[in-house]
Amino acid sequence: MVASGEDKVLKELVSIVGKENATAEKHIRYAYSYDLSFVKPKLPDYVVMATTVEQIQGVMKFANREKIPVVPFTAGTNIGGLCIPERGGILLDLKRMNKIIRIDTESHYAVIEPGVSHAQFATELYKHNLRWSWPVGPPSACSSSCAISHGIGGLSGRYGLNSEEITSMEVVLPTGELVRVGSCAIQEDSWHSCLPLPQLDGLFKGWLGTSGVVTKIGLRVHPIPPVLKVFTVSTRDIEDMVSYMFNLGNYEICDDLTAVSWWLAQVPIPSPYIPKPDGAPEWFCFGTTFSWTEKEKEAREEIWQNVLAEEQKKGTSIQYAEYPEEALKARTQLPSQIVGSTKNYTKMAGGGISWPGTFTPVNKWAPVYNEWKKILIDHNLSPSVRVTNYRGVHYGMLRAMIPFNKRSPEATENARQAIVECLKVDLDAGGIPYKPPVDFAAEINKRAHPGYLSLLRRVKQMLDPNDIMNSGKLGI
Amino acid sequence: MEWDISTLEDLEDKIWRCTACGNCKTAYKFGPPPQFGEICPAGVEFGFDGMMASKGKIAFARGILDGELEWTDSFLDAMYKCTICGGCQNQCELDHKPFIPEIMEAMRRKAVKDGVGPMPSQKKIVQSLSAYNNPYQGPRRVRTDWTRPFKKAKKPIKNINKEPADILYYVGCTGAFNLPARGVPTATASILQKLGLDFGILGENEICCGSTAMRIGDAEEFKRVAESNLETFHQLHLEKGVKTIVTSCAGCYRAIKKDYILSSDYDKMMDGIKVIHTTDFLYDLFKKGELKFTGELPLKVTYHDPCHTGRHLNKFEVDEDGSKLWKGAYVGMNEEDCLYDIPRELLEAIPGVELTEMERIRDNSYCCGGGGGVMTGYGDWSAKNASKRIEEGMRTGAEKMVSICPFCHYNLNEGAKRINSHMELVDLVELMDQVIVE
Numbered sequence: 001m002v003a004s005g006e007d008k009v010l011k012e013l014v015s016i017v018g019k020e021n022a023t024a025e026k027h028i029r030y031a032y033s034y035d036l037s038f039v040k041p042k043l044p045d046y047v048v049m050a051t052t053v054e055q056i057q058g059v060m061k062f063a064n065r066e067k068i069p070v071v072p073f074t075a076g077t078n079i080g081g082l083c084i085p086e087r088g089g090i091l092l093d094l095k096r097m098n099k100i101i102r103i104d105t106e107s108h109y110a111v112i113e114p115g116v117s118h119a120q121f122a123t124e125l126y127k128h129n130l131r132w133s134w135p136v137g138p139p140s141a142c143s144s145s146c147a148i149s150h151g152i153g154g155l156s157g158r159y160g161l162n163s164e165e166i167t168s169m170e171v172v173l174p175t176g177e178l179v180r181v182g183s184c185a186i187q188e189d190s191w192h193s194c195l196p197l198p199q200l201d202g203l204f205k206g207w208l209g210t211s212g213v214v215t216k217i218g219l220r221v222h223p224i225p226p227v228l229k230v231f232t233v234s235t236r237d238i239e240d241m242v243s244y245m246f247n248l249g250n251y252e253i254c255d256d257l258t259a260v261s262w263w264l265a266q267v268p269i270p271s272p273y274i275p276k277p278d279g280a281p282e283w284f285c286f287g288t289t290f291s292w293t294e295k296e297k298e299a300r301e302e303i304w305q306n307v308l309a310e311e312q313k314k315g316t317s318i319q320y321a322e323y324p325e326e327a328l329k330a331r332t333q334l335p336s337q338i339v340g341s342t343k344n345y346t347k348m349a350g351g352g353i354s355w356p357g358t359f360t361p362v363n364k365w366a367p368v369y370n371e372w373k374k375i376l377i378d379h380n381l382s383p384s385v386r387v388t389n390y391r392g393v394h395y396g397m398l399r400a401m402i403p404f405n406k407r408s409p410e411a412t413e414n415a416r417q418a419i420v421e422c423l424k425v426d427l428d429a430g431g432i433p434y435k436p437p438v439d440f441a442a443e444i445n446k447r448a449h450p451g452y453l454s455l456l457r458r459v460k461q462m463l464d465p466n467d468i469m470n471s472g473k474l475g476i
Numbered sequence: 477m478e479w480d481i482s483t484l485e486d487l488e489d490k491i492w493r494c495t496a497c498g499n500c501k502t503a504y505k506f507g508p509p510p511q512f513g514e515i516c517p518a519g520v521e522f523g524f525d526g527m528m529a530s531k532g533k534i535a536f537a538r539g540i541l542d543g544e545l546e547w548t549d550s551f552l553d554a555m556y557k558c559t560i561c562g563g564c565q566n567q568c569e570l571d572h573k574p575f576i577p578e579i580m581e582a583m584r585r586k587a588v589k590d591g592v593g594p595m596p597s598q599k600k601i602v603q604s605l606s607a608y609n610n611p612y613q614g615p616r617r618v619r620t621d622w623t624r625p626f627k628k629a630k631k632p633i634k635n636i637n638k639e640p641a642d643i644l645y646y647v648g649c650t651g652a653f654n655l656p657a658r659g660v661p662t663a664t665a666s667i668l669q670k671l672g673l674d675f676g677i678l679g680e681n682e683i684c685c686g687s688t689a690m691r692i693g694d695a696e697e698f699k700r701v702a703e704s705n706l707e708t709f710h711q712l713h714l715e716k717g718v719k720t721i722v723t724s725c726a727g728c729y730r731a732i733k734k735d736y737i738l739s740s741d742y743d744k745m746m747d748g749i750k751v752i753h754t755t756d757f758l759y760d761l762f763k764k765g766e767l768k769f770t771g772e773l774p775l776k777v778t779y780h781d782p783c784h785t786g787r788h789l790n791k792f793e794v795d796e797d798g799s800k801l802w803k804g805a806y807v808g809m810n811e812e813d814c815l816y817d818i819p820r821e822l823l824e825a826i827p828g829v830e831l832t833e834m835e836r837i838r839d840n841s842y843c844c845g846g847g848g849g850v851m852t853g854y855g856d857w858s859a860k861n862a863s864k865r866i867e868e869g870m871r872t873g874a875e876k877m878v879s880i881c882p883f884c885h886y887n888l889n890e891g892a893k894r895i896n897s898h899m900e901l902v903d904l905v906e907l908m909d910q911v912i913v914e
Binding site (some may be wrong): 020021023025026027028031032034035038047074075077093096097116119120122123127137138139140141225299333334335336338339341342345346349350351352353358404406407 | 489492493494495496498499500501502503504506507508509511512522523524525526527529532535536539544545548549550551554567569571572774861
C-alpha cells in the first residue's frame with residue numbers, strides 16, 4: 001500500500017507514520033465508510049494507522065494546523081455510526097497499538113493500549129483469574145473504546161458502567177499535546193485511580209471521540225469467583241417485571257440483572273413484527289451471580305427465593321422460568337462470538353442493526369416501553385427490548401434492538417424513523433440516549449439546558465479549538 | 477459439462493448478510509480458558525480494515541456491486557493478497573459464513589472476466605497451465621522425475637495408463653515439480669509399495685487439478701483441467717478398475733472434493749470412485765492393523781493444520797428461515813471431513829515421537845501464507861508470513877514441524893530459511909516412511 005506522492009496531505013501523513021500506514025486509496029477508505037447501523041455511509045479522505053504515541057501527536061498537530069477532521073477508530077462496532085466521518089478527513093486507525101502494558105494482580109487494574117481487543121484482554125486476564133465487564137459485542141472490539149464510550153458489560157449490575165472502571169488515562173489532545181489524567185498524571189508509573197484528584201477523565205469519557213485520542217488507559221479488573229448461578233423468571237407484563245427488578249435490585253447481589261421482551265428472547269428477532277403467542281409471558285429476566293463458595297451461592301439464592309415469594313404475594317404474574325441453555329451462555333460466556341455477531345438479531349432482516357439505546361431509570365421503563373411497543377409495531381418492527389439494572393437500582397438501561405434489511409433504503413429509513421420516534425419518547429420521560437448517532441444528538445440537544453450546551457461548547461472549544469476531532473458528532 | 481460456479485452478483489444476498497461486526501478479525505474461543513490469536517495473514521501484515529478478514533473483503537465486494545469501487549492496480553493488489561485461508565470464515569457466525577471464500581474468489585473471477593486479473597506475477601500460472609498443464613512451467617517429462625529412485629531400486633511405480641490398479645495415486649503438481657516438496661510423493665509411494673498395495677500413477681499424463689486457477693479466479697482454466705480430470709478418472713474406473721484416488725496434496729484434495737462437485741457430471745464421473753487424502757487412507761489401514769510402525773523415531777514435533785485439509789472441509793448447515801430457533805439458528809458446522817485428529821493420532825502412534833501443540837491449531841490454525849495464489853503472486857510476503865508460523869512452532873520447543881500439504885511444506889521451509897531457523901517442515905508421510913518396513 002504505497003501512498004501516491006502528489007497529494008500534499010498524504011505526503012505529510014506518510015512522513016509521520018510511514019508509507020505502509022497511510023493511504024488515500026478509495027477501496028481502503030470505503031471499508032471504513034459504514035458500520036452495522038442505519039447511519040449513512042461516508043468516506044474518510046485518508047486512513048492512517050498509528051503505532052506510537054509520537055505518531056499520533058504528529059498526526060494531530062498536522063491535522064490541527066491544517067484544520068483537517070480526525071476520526072479515531074479501533075474496531076468501529078459501536079452501533080451508533082460514531083466512527084463514520086461526518087466531514088471526511090483522516091480516519092485514525094489505532095488497532096496496531098495493542099499492547100497490554102501491565103496487569104497488576106495485587107491492586108486489580110490493567111493498563112492497555114487502545115487497540116487491545118476484548119478477546120486479547122480476556123485471554124491474558126484469565127491467566128490471573130481476572131475478568132472485566134465484557135460487553136455483548138464482538139470479541140474483536142476494543143476494551144478502551146468500550147470504556148471511554150460508557151460501554152456496559154456483564155458486571156455492570158454490580159460495578160456500573162465500564163467508564164466507571166477507568167483508573168487513569170494518557171491522551172493526545174486535538175492540538176497534539178500529550179496529557180495525563182488520574183494517578184499516572186502525578187507519578188508516571190502509577191495507574192491505580194482517578195481519585196482523589198479532580199476528575200479530568202470526564203473530559204474524555206462519553207465525548208464520542210471528539211475530545212482526544214486515548215493512548216493508554218488503566219482499567220479496574222476483578223477476580224472470577226468459581227460458582228455461577230443464574231436466577232430466571234418471567235412475567236406477563238413490564239409492570240410486573242419492573243416490580244421484581246426493583247425488589248431484587250435493592251439487594252445488589254447480581255453482576256447482571258437484565259430482562260428481555262418476548263421478541264428479543266426469540267432467536268432470531270422476528271422481522272417483520274409478529275404478535276406474541278397468546279399465553280406466552282411477555283418478559284423474561286435473568287440475574288447472574290457469581291459466588292466464592294456454595295454457601296455464598298445458597299445465601300444469594302435464599303434472597304432471590306424471598307424476593308420471588310414477595311412478588312407472588314403481591315399478586316404479580318411472576319413465575320420461575322426455565323431459560324434455554326444457549327440464551328444463558330449468551331449472558332454468562334462473554335466475550336462471545338455468537339452474541340457479538342448480532343446473528344440472533346439480524347438473521348431475519350439482513351445485515352443492519354441499530355437501537356434506541358438509553359439510560360432510563362427503572363421507574364420509567366414501563367411507560368416508555370409501552371409507548372415504544374406501539375411505535376415499533378406501527379413500523380412493522382418487533383418491540384425487541386432489553387432493560388438492565390446498573391449498580392443495584394441506581395440507574396437503568398432501556399434499549400430496543402432493531403434489525404433491518406440494510407440492502408433496502410426504505411427498510412433502513414423505516415428503522416431510523418421508528419428509532420428516532422422512540423428516542424423522543426424516552427428523552428421526554430427523562431431518559432438519555434447513549435452512543436448517539438447525530439440524529440439522536442440533535443434530539444438530545446433540543447431538550448438540553450442552555451447552560452449545559454454552552455458549557456459543552458466551551459469545553460470542546462478549549463480542547464479542540466479548530467473542531468477537528470470527530471467533527472459534527474456532538475450535534476452542537 | 478455444466479458448472480455451478482457463482483458470480484459475484486449471484487452472491488449479492490449473502491454479501492448483504494454481513495453486519496460488519498468484525499468477529500472475523502481475530503480468532504477467539506471462550507474456553508475456558510479463553511483463546512485469542514491473530515488469524516488473518518493479510519490483516520496482520522497490511523493492517524487496514526479492508527485488507528483484514530472477511531469484513532474487509534465483503535466491503536470490497538459491496539463496493540464493486542454498488543458501483544462505488546472500480547478496478548485499480550492498488551485495489552486488485554489488495555484483493556489478491558488474501559490467502560483464502562478461511563481463518564476469518566471460522567470466526568463468523570452469520571448466514572453468509574459458508575460463502576466467504578466463494579465471495580472472495582467470485583471477486584477474483586470478476587476481475588479475470590473484466591480482463592484485469594489475476595496479478596501480473598500470477599498470470600504465469602495460467603500461462604503455464606495452458607501450455608504445460610501444470611502451474612510450474614515444467615515440461616511433462618519432468619513430472620515423473622521423482623520416480624527415478626524407484627526405477628533405480630527396481631521397484632518401478634505402475635503406469636496406470638498401461639496397467640490396471642485399484643488405486644490411483646494422484647501426485648499433484650507441487651509434489652512432482654517443486655523440488656523441495658518431492659519428498660512427499662516419494663515417501664507416499666514408498667509406503668504404498670511397502671504395504672503391497674496395488675496402485676499406479678498417471679505419470680506424464682497427469683494434469684493439474686486446477687486448484688490454483690480456481691483460487692486466483694480463472695474459472696475457465698479451472699474448468700478445462702477439471703473436466704479433463706473428471707473424464708480421466710471416469711475412464712480409469714471403467715477401464716483400469718480404479719476405485720480409489722489417493723492424493724497427498726491438500727490443494728488437490730480440496731479441489732476434487734469441493735470444487736469438482738460444482739460440475740453437473742460429478743456424480744456420474746465419480747461413480748464408484750472414492751477420493752481420499754493419503755493421511756486418511758493410511759489411517760484406515762493403521763486402524764485395521766494393516767499398517768504398523770517398526771523401530772523408533774525420537775523426535776519432538778509440532779503439527780501444522782493446512783487450511784485445505786482443515787477448515788476448508790467444514791460442512792455447513794444454515795437455518796435459512798430461522799425456524800429451528802436457538803441452537804439451529806446459528807450456522808451449524810460439521811467437522812467430520814476435517815483432518816484434525818487423524819494426523820495427530822498417527823503422529824502420536826509413531827514410537828518415540830512427542831507431539832507438542834502450537835497456540836493456533838485445528839480450525840484456528842494460522843495459514844502458512846502460501847494459499848490463494850499468494851505464494852506465486854507475493855513470494856516474499858508469503859515466506860515472511862511462513863516465518864511467523866515457524867516462530868510459533870519454535871516456541872513449542874519442537875525440533876520439526878509436521879504437516880500434510882506440499883504447499884505448506886515448501887512455503888514453511890522457505891519461511892524457516894528466511895529467519896535461519898533450525899526448524900524444518902516435514903510431511904507426515906516422510907516420517908511414517910521411516911518407521912514402516914516391508
